[in-house]
Amino acid sequence: MINKKTFVTGITLLILVTACKTNDLRMNAAKDEALPKNKIVVYQVFTRLFGNKNTTNKPWGTIEENGVGKFNDFTDKALHEIKDLGATYIWYTGVPHHALVRDYTAYGISNDDPEVVKGRAGSPYAVKDYYNVNPDLAVNPANRLQEFEALIARTHKAGLKVIIDIVPNHIARKYEGKTNPEGVKDFGVDDDVSVEYARNNNFYYIPNTEFIVPDGNPPLNGEKNPLVDGKFTESPAKWTGNGSRKAKPDQNDWYETVKVNYGIRPDGSKDFPELPAGFDKKSYKEHFTFWQDKDVPDSWKKFRSIALYWMNKGVDGFRFDMAEMVPYEFWSYMNSAIKTKKPDTFLLAEVYNPKEYRNYIRLGKMDYLYDKVETYDKLKDVVRGNSWPDGLSDIQKGMADIEHHMLHFLDNHDEQRLASPEFAGNPERGKPLMVVSTTISTSPTMVYFGQEVGEAGNENAGFGTHSRTSIFDYIGVPNHQRWMNNGKFDGGQLSDKEKFLRDFYKRLLNFSINSSALMGSFYEMQTANRFKTVSYDDFVYSYARWSESQKLIVVTNFSGTVTSEFELKIPSELISKWSLKDGDYPLKDQLYNTNTIQMKVQNGEGFAKVKIVPSESFIYELK
Incomplete structure (x- = not known):
């Protein structure tokens, strides 16, 4: 377990780095691609x-x-x-x-x-x-x-x-x-096996060298099998799948496989056309x-x-x-x-x-x-x-x-x-x-x-x-x-x-x-609550997700033993993005639909009383 006393300074600095200017992270794919409509x-x-x-x-x-x-x-x-x-x-x-x-x-x-x-x-x-x-x-x-x-x-x-x-x-x-x-x-039918590397070879070779079965635990836990004789014919030996260039790979290597050659020379250089800048x-x-x-x-x-x-x-x-x-x-x-x-x-x-x-x-x-x-x-x-x-x-x-x-x-x-x-x-x-x-x-x-x-x-x-x-x-x-x-x-x-x-x-x-908000924007609320909200415990984490038609606040408790009860702060920046006026707003959990709490917006800032037991999570939707 981590020690809170020795960890607090580092975590405070971390939170300062993730101040509210970085909260408005609009989640988008590359410009030439469109996000799917729904979660996969x-x-x-x-x-x-x-x-x-x-x-x-x-x-x-x-x-x-x-x-x-x-x-x-x-x-x-x-x-x-x-x-x-x-x-x-x-x-x-x-x-x-x-x-x-x-x-x-x-x-x-x-x-x-x-x-x-x-x-x-x-x-x-x-x-x-x-x-x-x-x-x-x-x-x-x-x-x-x-x-x-x-x-x-x-x-x-x-x-x-x-x-x-x-x-x-x-x-x-x-x-x-x-x-x-x-x-x-x-694979390998047309390979020149006399050389370690050729551009159109499918494999890398160890010329003039036989493959040697690696040492280790006996195959099949020692059970007798006509093919278990300490040998496997591969001549010349090939590089092993994880890149080992030994004729006798280690038992921890991917010894059951051979590496495919894509035109990367043994020195690591590329033997094929490269993509132009800007691609x-x-x-x-x-x-x-x-x-x-x-x-x-x-x-x-x-x-x-x-x-x-x-x-x-x-x-x-x-x-x-x-x-x-x-x-x-x-x-x-x-x-x-x-x-x-x-x-x-x-x-x-x-x-x-x-x-x-x-x-x-x-x-x-x-x-x-x-x-x-x-x-x-x-x-x-x-x-x-x-x-x-x-x-x-x-x-x-x-x-x-x-x-x-x-x-x-x-x-x-x-x-x-x-x-x-x-x-x-x-x-x-x-x-x-x-x-x-x-x-x-x-x-x-x-x-x-x-x-x-x-x-x-x-x-x-x-x-x-x-x-x-x-x-x-x-x-x-x-x-x-x-x-x-x-x-x-x-x-x-x-x-x-x-x-x-x-x-x-x-x-x-x-x-x-089925949630449009989960294909929308993200706003982390941890900065507004950690070390600032009474009883907002170390292993509580909160954030918001939203789209034009749906607004969510997610609160989760990673602790397996501690129940947290606190007043969650919803920062004014998020309240502004959601265009909420002062007043009371119901937040209904979408996992089990049995827990509804009230969010009070006052002077442009939101507050909601939350009680969350060990290993519990709420996905609150603004109604």
Whole structure:
């Protein structure tokens, strides 16, 4: 926990920096883009786990022991319930065919060596065939692509749009495009393997050197397998996905993958045309035109073809894994082609370096980036007692020009579960974080399946560790399975607390997608209340959101133990912006519609008495 006595001076200086002149932050996208009319909510599912009804959860269990979900488990009822929760998009994580340890040779698929596969079910980010889907997910693996196409159609019928992964930085060590469209060659087929680098090679090589399996824990936890012999044939060895140039990568490297070459020389210089100055202000149409007569590396063409292939299947968007490890010039080339084909395609990138955000948005033409190291990390620090929430205002100020492009989340396949002891500690403590994450900006909101019923990721799955729902193993997701209720998708096995929690998410998300104010302006009220308002406690945070037709005041209490009762000050500057005259105004909470307080405006300044219990939030609307 932080020490208030030693922290107060620093926080006071922080608040002075965020004085009222910075409060009027009109949230806009880039000038050549228009904000969507309503909030976007992405519901992420780990596809092979979603429909799994098996509750055995044996560490390192096989499909037969632990079960696996299928495309067909996303029934009309399941999709209706996801839509009813408030989702507008569903991200089917782990759809492209990736390396895994299971015999599908009867379907023309080669076996993968467990020594270059993480876990038994395999990493979804070691893609083996970009033109087909994971055979584990199909009732009939021979028809796996058709089963996914049917799921796309069912998803659209339910009023949801479809997102899948594309992993541009790396692919599985044993990539085999068994179902390539006519004219499409596999990665590496035409590579000159005698050199470390060539512009049109798809990979980087370690010439005249054999790949050596990394040391570490035995594959499959020591289980016997005919392919486990301490060897994996790769000659010459390739660079590993995370950039390791060793023929024998470390066990902590992304040893199951190889890095794709985009025309970046080993010394880091660029071997392709660069965007002219000023192209950060150009539209995707102008970017598309720029690339029409340019010669680009072969890997660029291959990934553009992959994206357009899936768009032709009806996919509405992509989540690009580790996008910042790929040059933004490539993204300009690919994303402008995607947008030219379908302008409303949803493009989400995994980027963690704040210094590069604007390059990937403005030059790379990404719609959205992860807001991980700013809002997510700050909220996690606050709920764990390591900082106060005041800094959220600075984050909003610092990203005011790109805030719509920074997707907010508190849970995903890579992170510790929100309800885990390592994060919020329990689902109730996560509720104020969810309110702020959802309402503080115009950005999309993402929810990871099971989050809405308090899934804590406690299972020992095998290769995967607890606090994160494993992406490498066959496993069940207990809280989610109780909501799934053996395929009824009616929450029939949930506890009362879990039902109330899901109801909270449903109320919050549905309010957000129907609120014009949440696509409007932001005004931080922390400066007016911190250290100036009696009993406005350290872990209370407040701000206003508004549009022409709706005015909101959000108050949240991050404390898990302290009830705060105080008179909230609504600054005169905000009262003026809202054109309010002196008098009394009702403020009605929009989450549960049971709490109405009075705001009194006197001499141009507003006051409202608030009582807020631990982990509670109010979204007050001016009536």
